[in-house]
Amino acid sequence: MNAPVNPDSKPIPLSELPVVWTDKEKHRFKVARRSFVDPDILKTEYETIFSKCWLYLGHESELVKPGDFVTRIVAKRSILFTRDASGKIKAMFNTCPHRGAQVCRERKGNAKSFQCFYHGWVFGSDGKLKSQPGAECYPDDFNADGQADLVPVPRLDSYRGFWFICFDAGVQSLPDYLAGAKEWIDIVADQSETMMTLVGGTQEYQIRANWKLLTENSIDGYHAINTHATYVDYLKNSQGSMSPVPFDGTGYDLGNGHAVIEYRAPWGRPVAQWIPLWGEEGKVELEKVHNRLIERFGKERADRIAYSNRNMFIFPNLVINDIMAITVRTYYPTAPDAMQVFGWALAPNEESAWARKYRLSNFLEFLGPGGFATPDDVEALEQCQRGFEAMLEAPWSDISKGMKKEKVNYDDELQMRSFWTQWQAATKATAAPKGGDR
């Protein structure tokens, strides 16, 4: 491995090299493995990425009625995500302004108000303080400036039903941040005429690997044939589980670290690629879905929505994969070598019970900790993490596939380069700690 050299051709010390560097002439893109193991890097990531970027909070369909609420950990903070009595969506830090207790301890539900059990302060579903035991001991204007309300998140905004928050009040607007990803979110959101909906049930799991490995893996077309050999065997074994479509497609950089691969694949798609397994009933159903797409969007876009698959990554930790089913996935590092993952299934609200059943069946075949594919991804990530123990002697990973090509394929590594380039710009991290060269 030829690391860049100084003009006097002495090697540049690792502590002066960025984690991510590229040699355009030699078509090399390297990432220092320090980034997967060093606790200082994790700290930097929480400061420069998770505290500065727009982060996915939840989906609008989780809050249907006034008073509906969800609690969710976002970058270590517990967030209370509610639809208030007037129907407005709110997000507050789930910590009591009195002395800190978590005010809501349920995962989800419907409530007119939230009472902190410690001393009994009561807050509305908009986060405003409603009452406090012993109110006579406080001045009349105690909360005139809202200082005793639940603290709202600095920024809250949504795009097509996906709600995001940011802990940095000065961040650019969400539409600007999403950049080229918006039109790809549209392709998912347009699959429903009413609203896309999260199906009940969360796949929640931990992986003993650095969170960035899941980013790479979620938009990696290169690994499928090896890692998911048994899934492909399974498709072949199931009578009529494949349509005669070869794997083929392209990767795109969407700006700001977001990326997507779009490709054709042989599996069935509930919106809307028919496979023989789904029978005549399914054929009629999917034709109906497809025709409606044509009416709404014209044939070209309808075909794209129906037949193409998309693995989309929104920096820093949101994945929306519109494949044999649609999964929304977010994940956070809990340690350099551990992450917490949340996965959900997204579906058109109006789809028939038939379609919902096959969608969920499709989902479980491939996706999630009990599927025929994801466990092997988890194994791959954990094996990479073990490999990084030799980081001092084997310091680099290679992400250069397809660099020399003008038009990249879905199984090249452009998407990962988009992520890493943004990551480097945010963290400014070096390949070894200052003074850490050997």
Next chain:
Amino acid sequence: MSTLTIATVTREQVEDFMFLEAEILDEWRLKEWLTLFTADATYNVPATDVAANASPDSALFYVADDRFRLEQRVERLLKRTAHAEFPRSKTRHLVSNVRIRSRSETELDVGAAVLTYRTKMGLTETYIGSYRYRLVVQDGKLLIHEKRCILDMDGLKPNGRISIIL
């Protein structure tokens, strides 16, 4: 010995059957394990935040296999290319608190507690849960019509996968 019938099967017989299943799983005799199921059997593991009796047709599960997919799961697990289980993990299913909850003319509804350990590459993970089985008798033998494992956990922590059979 008199033939087994749904009306007369005892808890002890049910326990023997479930202990046998646990042994078969822990010895990775997975093809044999399939013979414990009816031709229309299902095997389900719901997500940890849905109702224990939820339907996989309308809620997200970890596992929802029909008989075909169950066979495919076994076939997959016996391959070298099932990377998550290569080399194979060591497992131990501890089945306890077995109880016949109810008995219809054709089926037993059985509940049990289960603790499963999985060890691979120096790490041991624990799956804590309960079983609900719907058992039938065919040709004088107990068979599983539905096996459902309900995890008593908040998600899968620290285990990132259910790559073994619970």
